[in-house]
Amino acid sequence: MGRGGHDTLFRRWHAKQRMRMERSTRTQLALARTLYVPALVARYIIAQRDKYLPQSTPLRPAQRAAMSGFFSAQVLEAARVIVLEGTRLRNPPFHRTLKRLGFRGLRDMSQISAITFDHVVVSHQQFTDALLFHELVHLEQYRQLGIRRFSELYVHGFLVGGGYEGIPLEVSAYELGGRFQANPKEQFSVAEEVTRWLKEGKY
Template sequence: MDISPLQTRLPAIRKWIDTTVEEHRPAARPLASFGFARLGHYFDAATLKRVSVIEVDVVPKPPLAALGLHQFADFEQLNGAGLTYGDVYFVVKARANDESLHFHELVHTIQWHNLGVDRFILAYALGHLAGGGYENNPLEEIAHTLEGIFTKEPRLFRVEPIVIQHLERVVPALMEAAGL
């Protein structure tokens, strides 16, 4: 799998992310301001404290096709309810009070936090390509799986260790498959 086009465009993607987050930062709210009662039973206090949330009409996505990364056009076309960039995530206003959406995006903040910007972008892109899109991306699969448990089952579990173990298992395999 040739990921050199993605690697050469990482600085442009990082710049777009940084610029977009900074442009929206005045509207950012601490996660605690939403008053969700259950998230503290699943996530460490440090995770919950470092996260900010920005409500928007449309979730901003990097202009990947304009950067020559046409293999991600389907990702760019997704009409998602949330998207995470580091310790900040965007949610559409209509779903801003949906605790399960915040749960899902919090999983991604843990992935970003543990992988760092470039490794997250590479791992997410490789998972997208290897899995055939959004739904089969291993970084999305774990977020959807844990969100499903949170939504449907009353049992408590700590999210961070599960996500970290998943990253330790999945990311090296993705990187190896790409020759990294």
């Protein structure tokens, strides 16, 4: 075999090897995203909940009254809220890891209006009923799913849905929130809606 032929063979072999490596890197990245990232997120949620819990307060009577036709007494009882003043949430330390794993369009935590960590709602602004409603839907989702499963579905939804707007846990919260805002007097059970979405595999 002449030199040229050998080179071609070698190049082909090399290209094949590279493809194989790229595929295994992709597999590893996919595994990292689906196994490792939800664990990081879950740990972060627990740490943030425990950090803000001592300074947070139960819902005020007016807030409970506005939400009572939609949420169970259990949720209204468990909810804790805090409005940050003079300080803002910071991005979690694993944001850089996520970027390395190919996550794009991550939200800057200091710019969001509010976020729910298990049963603790942390907000950058005073609560309107609409904002509180949205966050309490997440609280109900946490209650039914648990923190670990919530994290898995959130991360999966982000990757599959192509960003925050595509996360089914968010879509559902916005949808139910929209229903509430359209008619705050027409009661419905958020718990039942979350159960239905779960059963239908929509999360």
